[in-house]
Amino acid sequence: MERMWLPGLVxxxxxxxxxSHGDPAVIALTGELDSYTFVVVETAVAATLxxxxxKRAIVLDLAEVTFLSATGIRxxxxxxxxxxxxxxTLRFALGSHAIVRRALxxxxxxxxxxxxxxxxxxxxxxxxxxxxxxxxxx
Numbered sequence: 001m002e003r004m005w006l007p008g009l010v011x012x013x014x015x016x017x018x019x020s021h022g023d024p025a026v027i028a029l030t031g032e033l034d035s036y037t038f039v040v041v042e043t044a045v046a047a048t049l050x051x052x053x054x055k056r057a058i059v060l061d062l063a064e065v066t067f068l069s070a071t072g073i074r075x076x077x078x079x080x081x082x083x084x085x086x087x088x089t090l091r092f093a094l095g096s097h098a099i100v101r102r103a104l105x106x107x108x109x110x111x112x113x114x115x116x117x118x119x120x121x122x123x124x125x126x127x128x129x130x131x132x133x134x135x136x137x138x
Contacts, residue, residue, distance in 0.1 A: 024057040024091065024123060030064040033072030041075040042082070049086050058088055059122040063095025068103040077109065089114060091122040 027044045031037065041060075048058055060079065062068075076092070083090040091114045094101055104110040116122035 024059045025052045025055060026059045026061055026119065026123070028061040028064065028119075032067035032069075033062075033065050033075065034067060034069035035071040038071050038075035041072075041079050045079045045082050045090070049083060049088060056088060057091055057125075058083060059091045059093055059119060061093040061095070061119045061122070062100050063093060063097065063119065065095075065097060065100050068100050070107070073103060073107055073109055076113065080113065091116060091125055093117075093119040093122040095119075 025048045027048055029041065029044075033041065045058070045060070052058070060076070065072075080090045093116050095118060101110070104113065104115070114125075116125060
C-alpha cells in the first residue's frame with residue numbers, strides 16, 4: 001500500500017491519499033473545507049486520478065472534516081465532475097460529524113452525491129455505473 005501526503009495551501013489544511021491495488025483509492029480530508037482550502041480537494045482528486053488510472057472508483061472520506069462551507073460543497077461537486085470525466089465514480093464517506101451531513105442536506109447535494117455512512121461502506125459498495133451515467137448527463 002502506498003501513502004501519499006498532499007499538503008494544503010493554508011497551514012493546517014492537509015489531505016492524505018492512500019492508494020492500494022484492486023481497491024478504490026481513498027482520499028481522507030481533515031479540517032475545514034472552505035474557500036481557503038477547497039483547492040486541496042481539486043489537487044487530491046486530480047493526483048489520485050492520475051496515479052490510479054483504470055480504477056473505477058475513489059472514496060473521498062469526510063469523516064475528519066469539521067466544517068463544510070458552500071465553497072467546499074462546490075469543490076465536492078466539481079470533484080465528482082472531474083472524476084466522471086475519466087469514467088470514475090467518486091464515493092463519499094461521511095463519518096460521524098453531523099456538520100457535513102447537515103450542510104449536504106441543506107443544499108440538496110445529499111441527493112446528488114454518492115454518499116455512504118463510513119469508509120468501510122464506501123469501500124464495500126458495488127460499482128455504480130448507473131450513478132456515473134447520471135452524473136455525466138448533468
